[in-house]
Amino acid sequence: MKPSCETSSVSKVLHLGKDLLASNRQHAAANRARFDQAGVLVVNLLSSPGSGKTALLERTLGDLSSRWPMAVITGDLQTDNDARRLAGRGAPVVSIATGTLCHLEASMIARACQELDLSRLRLLFIENVGNLVCPAGYDLGETLRVVLMSVTEGEDKPLKYPLAFKSADAVVVSKTDLAQAAGFRREEALANLTVIVPQAQIFELSVQSGQGMDDFYRWLESALVSRCGAAVRH
Amino acid sequence: MHEIGLMETALRAAEEAALEAGARRIQRLHLRVGRLSGIEPDALRLAFDALRPGTLAENAQLDLELVPIVCRCQSCNLGFSPEDFTFLCPRCGTPSADTLQGRELELAAVEVSEA
Numbered sequence: 001m002k003p004s005c006e007t008s009s010v011s012k013v014l015h016l017g018k019d020l021l022a023s024n025r026q027h028a029a030a031n032r033a034r035f036d037q038a039g040v041l042v043v044n045l046l047s048s049p050g051s052g053k054t055a056l057l058e059r060t061l062g063d064l065s066s067r068w069p070m071a072v073i074t075g076d077l078q079t080d081n082d083a084r085r086l087a088g089r090g091a092p093v094v095s096i097a098t099g100t101l102c103h104l105e106a107s108m109i110a111r112a113c114q115e116l117d118l119s120r121l122r123l124l125f126i127e128n129v130g131n132l133v134c135p136a137g138y139d140l141g142e143t144l145r146v147v148l149m150s151v152t153e154g155e156d157k158p159l160k161y162p163l164a165f166k167s168a169d170a171v172v173v174s175k176t177d178l179a180q181a182a183g184f185r186r187e188e189a190l191a192n193l194t195v196i197v198p199q200a201q202i203f204e205l206s207v208q209s210g211q212g213m214d215d216f217y218r219w220l221e222s223a224l225v226s227r228c229g230a231a232v233r234h
Numbered sequence: 235m236h237e238i239g240l241m242e243t244a245l246r247a248a249e250e251a252a253l254e255a256g257a258r259r260i261q262r263l264h265l266r267v268g269r270l271s272g273i274e275p276d277a278l279r280l281a282f283d284a285l286r287p288g289t290l291a292e293n294a295q296l297d298l299e300l301v302p303i304v305c306r307c308q309s310c311n312l313g314f315s316p317e318d319f320t321f322l323c324p325r326c327g328t329p330s331a332d333t334l335q336g337r338e339l340e341l342a343a344v345e346v347s348e349a
């Protein structure tokens with residue numbers, strides 16, 4: 001018998017079944033409990049860099065922050081440029097610089113929330129790191145997840161990055177004012193979305209022209225109403 | 235892109251379990267990686283090779299078990315393993331949003347020894 005066999009005869013197998021994302025899941029559950037208690041609707045925005053997450057928030061804050069108290073947490077690898085773009089629109093903005101990390105984690109959201117008075121908020125947006133891969137795997141404790149794709153990115157984006165799209169409650173097709181110039185094939189994009197993310201609401205909108213914004217706002221409002229109902233029931 | 239961080243978590247958990255069991259060496263790590271986890275097996279192997287020196291798992295073997303996706307069709311209730319990410323039910327063609335399996339990311343087991 002070879003020595004390696006003898007070694008294996010004294011070895012033993014420990015069955016662990018340890019979830020490697022357990023820590024994030026625990027933080028996410030704690031966040032969710034805090035958000036539930038405060039009755040805040042939390043919307044996590046995911047997209048590749050440049051799809052228009054910040055622009056969508058600029059417009060939404062400008063249009064709605066006088067109606068509902070809201071706040072934003074933004075995540076980027078470096079700079080607080082997005083936070084500065086969003087400042088002065090009637091909503092507090094907390095910036096998280098993730099350094100080299102490719103996504104936001106639930107513990108970072110918990111820390112950022114220490115700078116916010118959740119009890120005074122109705123709506124909290126989380127602008128995730130621009131990345132359509134990694135953020136998809138990290139629950140932040142959000143109520144709803146919105147994934148954006150702009151018309152300039154190609155109709156097959158949902159097919160190329162299915163994991164992110166599959167996790168969406170809603171998909172925003174942004175920059176529709178550029179659709180013609182970009183040669184955007186709308187029907188094909190919508191068909192791809194239907195097949196990858198059949199459960200999602202789809203909003204086609206332009207923050208420049210304002211087209212489609214009202215539908216998005218109505219969706220937020222109905223989510224706020226059902227959130228409020230849930231808070232009352234608790 | 236965050237495979238290094240996940241492998242750090244796995245190695246730390248493996249070492250803790252080994253020490254608790256009175257073992258000095260880790261011979262083998264068994265990880266289960268769902269096809270929907272977004273984790274690249276090759277990147278995980280690279281992370282393992284970079285991180286294992288100086289740990290109890292320095293000479294360990296890494297077994298990666300890829301867990302297939304399993305969906306359930308909301309229309310006809312068929313359980314199926316899709317061939318791609320469109321998750322179309324092979325019986326009735328309805329796109330499925332319901333996945334029963336495929337998001338796993340776990341350290342299933344470690345094989346340890348005293349020396």
